[in-house]
Amino acid sequence: MSELNEALALADRLLDEPMADPDDDLRTLSRQLARAHETAVHYMRHRDALAAQNERLVKILSAITLCLPPPLVKLDDGRTMQFIDPDPTRTLKLLQKSIEQAMAAVDTEGKAP
DSSP: OOHHHHHHHHHHHTTTTTTTTTTTTHHHHHHHHHHHHHHHHHHHHHHHHHHHHHHHHHHHHHHHHHSSSSOOOEEETTTTTTOOOHHHHHHHHHHHHHHHHHHHHHHHHOOOO
């Protein structure tokens, strides 16, 4: 059993004692510990949800970036080269699909509580 679990168990035991003075310092500290623990758990869950949302949106934006043509390449002799997809329609369709997925994901995440 960790120190946190032991402290929470002790705090619960102190708060559950019948006929105890509620303004006793130990009981006050027990209530503060219980509240602080509940707050920490709430914030950890919120942090984990935001991290999952962030990871999902980064993946979507990365997919959009992968659909974009690569930047120009400057060769040592001064020439500039650019990759041109032989099927630009395919590139545009992939880009459009990625953008639609990103917009849907942002809309979905924005509506979640």
